[in-house]
Amino acid sequence: MTTLSEVAHRAGVTPATVSNVLRNRGRVSKETRERVMEAITALGYRPNLNARALAEGRGPTLALMVSSIANPFYPEFALAVEQAAREHGSFMLLCNTNDDAATAYAYLNQLSGSLSEGVLVMNCNLDFGTLRQSRAPVVLCMWEKPEEPPGLPCVAVNFRLAGQLAAEHLLRLGHRQIGVIIGNGKGGVHTTRMQGFIDTVRAAGVDLPDSHCRNGLDTVQGGYDAARALLLDQPGLTAIFATNDLPAIGAMHAATDLNLNVPDDLSVIGITDIQMAQETRPALSTVAIPTQEAAEMAVDLLRKLIKHPALPDTPDEMRVTSEPLLKPRASTAPPKHKL
Amino acid sequence: MTTLSEVAHRAGVTPATVSNVLRNRGRVSKETRERVMEAITALGYRPNLNARALAEGRGPTLALMVSSIANPFYPEFALAVEQAAREHGSFMLLCNTNDDAATAYAYLNQLSGSLSEGVLVMNCNLDFGTLRQSRAPVVLCMWEKPEEPPGLPCVAVNFRLAGQLAAEHLLRLGHRQIGVIIGNGKGGVHTTRMQGFIDTVRAAGVDLPDSHCRNGLDTVQGGYDAARALLLDQPGLTAIFATNDLPAIGAMHAATDLNLNVPDDLSVIGITDIQMAQETRPALSTVAIPTQEAAEMAVDLLRKLIKHPALPDTPDEMRVTSEPLLKPRASTAPPKHKL
């Protein structure tokens, strides 16, 4: 490993000067700069990022904490985060918590304050109090209630509206017998979207009894199971709304397996618009969340927090993304008149 | 940030001693250890990983280089890598190259030798010569030819066999009119699997003309386009093999859109067994690659290389995973007699 001082030596200057040309700290004559640059390339010098981080008192990375990168929503987000981080010269550390609070806590503790300058949290089983005690700034990504700050810096998406858009779409198509599948259980992180949906349906004067709602895991299989049970129980349904695309896809499969044609016999709609939503047959109607924008905002906010740590008396900042957007595709259609 | 010496001071010892208890370097009396531990928890001390890395002359992370984490194969691999790395106390840096050689090169240069102790390369548009010059060990993951070492440490999977297994499955079912979709173009990384498939089919005395083969992108859409063109051109086909699951899924969609029932009118099989393969309707028959095992082997090999850098005259090590495994599912069936 060639070091700064080796470069300095070859260029006939001191390490300080080399550092100056590297950081563009001005105050370096053109000639010296050239001599240094020559030495750098000749020696194939690369700065040691650990040493730099230590001297600068900052971490060289941003951490992204997700429950599992294998959940198809996260990769798209992670890609965007990495891109944004990279534009500002940071690397991205990926942390899978597997929905385990201890793992999440361990990560937070080990990384924040040294290896990572800041951490982006998507979903970890940590309470906000713990998060707030992080030694490095934390930004909550994908907060679901723009109108109700979590007491932590965050990027919020109007998920209530997303639910509402899904509902309006189904109502507009003429559906009146509608089922709901809530990913991740009651009181969970999908409550807002569900509420947005249900409120809209009921406000339209359409009956939506609790018996039409099912909890399920936030996975394809979870949606499958929930939808199957629901359809068996409520054969009259003409449409199902799932709080996320994965369970929505599962619901389509369940319908197929029950010999129901989507969308003729059953319309299905989700929320998020993950890549996969376009890649099912029929393609899934959904309400798109501005994933990329949220990722960029999150990195941006985090970087700001790193530069200017929030004062204790400052309200925690919240950034709200642009609005969710309905993406009608082939999985929704007007209900066929049941004979 | 509380530091080592603050802890030392509170415990009435020197930094060296604290370091010793932290690293379990033995030679510390029980009492001292307890006093130190007390100070550590009382002060909420967390080691600065940058400082440690600098002092130890090693990087605190392993880097995983993929073309894009949004490609559904990578998340599963990345998850396994992170798990394995974590077990050995390393964090995982995620590097998306977007198939851009310059980005890949930049990553390699910046990370290797300081931030990252080693790098796992899945697929980057860098030639092996460049990779070989990395300042930190590089392990090629998912090398396709166990019998032909790439001149770089690697984890190999017998992809030729995978192709063979897919072929045998189709032949056994009675297919004789078979199409092939090659992901990622001619001469690309899927050549081995394709060759394994084609050789097996031909060895069985079944005709498989070049006109039954199509190149395509290694995506759902790519498979869709290629399969559509192929099916329009060769309506007599009763089965399609795609060199990867994504294009295989695309092929199923193409069939559906052409009013062909899968598997009654057309059987489809892929390779890999990504999560999504079980989540399509019909579920995709495929040949499973031991992803998790490969990830563990790769991390293991990388760690070995970090500890004992390969001598210049040492042949580059290759580890071969256990064999691919046929996963017959609902997308393949005997050909229906065409009227």
Place this chain on the structure above:
DNA sequence: CTGAAAGCGCTAACAC
């Protein structure tokens, strides 16, 4: 415009 010097927080000989 450039150099000297101190220090970031930790580890690792080597003494005691």
Place this chain on the structure above:
DNA sequence: GTGTTAGCGCTTTCAG
């Protein structure tokens, strides 16, 4: 067993 002493490679005042 524990302390002393040097660094690891870089940045950053502060002098010159």
